[in-house]
Structures are given as C-alpha cells and as structure tokens.
Amino acid sequence: NAGVMQNPRHLVRRRGQEARLRCSPMKGHSHVYWYRQLPEEGLKFMVYLQKENIIDESGMPKERFSAEFPKEGPSILRIQQVVRGDSAAYFCASSPLGLPTDEQFFGPGTRLTVL
C-alpha cells in the first residue's frame, strides 16, 4: 500500500510565478490536510479537504493561495505570484475517516524555493 505521494519533491520558482504542489493520499483515504513548515518552525496547518470539498481553510493566507481535491486525481495546492516568503516545505497528510482520533499519514513534502 503506497504511502502519501507528493510531487514535485523540489520546486524552484522566480518571484511572480505560480507554484502547483500535488498530493495523492494513501489508498482509501479521502481526507487531506496541507501544512507548511518554515525554517526553524513547526508545521502550521493550512487547509483541510475532503473529496470535492474544502472543510477548513482557516490556516490559508487570504490571497494567492488556493487548494482543491477533485473527485478524480490528486489534491492541488496552488500559490499564485509567489514571493520569497513562500519558500518553505509543504507537507500533505491524509487520514481514512477524518476522525480527531486518527493519526495522519504524511508525505515526503515539497520544498519550494522562490528566487
């Protein structure tokens, strides 16, 4: 059973470009969470999605960031007009039922560097 897949693993963008990060949850998992890890900091929650629905986006910046989890295909975190402060590791996690007792299974992350 493959784990959570994220691609690309490394992404370099220039200021003003768009970044698209993809996440395929574990087989059978329909709940996806995105986190951002800035240098020297812990993970910060960004958004929680279920298939075709955004459940909680309270951690998402109001501008330039969006997320989706379509019926078919991976979840996408999209960052428009990237700035240097967006440089971070972005982790996706999935869980089977979205219960508060579920552990979340994390992908290897996408390391975004904005030049």
Add this chain to the structure above:
Amino acid sequence: AQSVAQPEDQVNVAEGNPLTVKCTYSVSGNPYLFWYVQYPNRGLQFLLKYITGDNLVKGSYGFEAEFNKSQTSFHLKKPSALVSDSALYFCAVRENQAGTALIFGKGTTLSVSS
C-alpha cells in the same frame, strides 16, 4: 485556543542512556495527543498517540509517552537511546472535534552520541 509547547530546542543524550523529550499542551476539553518524528528531508512519521485510557502509551521503535492531565504534559521517553534515534521530534494536539487539524509544537532536535 489550542497550543503545544516543546520547551527544549535540543536534547543531547549518550547512546544507551534514557531520553525524555518534553511537551506541554493547552486545549479546552479532552485532548488527543500525538508524537511524530522527522528525519532529514523526509516527511513526518507517526510514533504514538494518546486518546483515552492508560496514561502510559507505547509506540513505535521502543518509544513511550506518559499523559499527565494535572500537569498538562505528554513527555516522550525511551529507556535506552540509539544513535539512529537522532531526529526532529514533534508533539501535536487535536481537540475532540471532527475536522480540526493537528496543532504542532516547534519541535525538539534529539541528538544521540555514540
């Protein structure tokens, strides 16, 4: 508001000695508590969790954690450290409410010397 504190940025222990990585939390209601480990350039791996019941929770790789409600703590422990345990450890809390995300501490770097 929920929060997690890991008071030590780094813990250094010698191989074979016991180790403790500290975590305290603040949450309204009953907490669900988790420990994760992160190796360099990798994602987080689940170690153990406390949901209810026995205050001593056993997890992967010989780790255990003790839930202390009065002290609002959930310290991670291991009786005998290995060099391969060297990594970044995160404590996380979640409220008893479906859909709420994990709130992570800033992490503690564990360094085990041979």
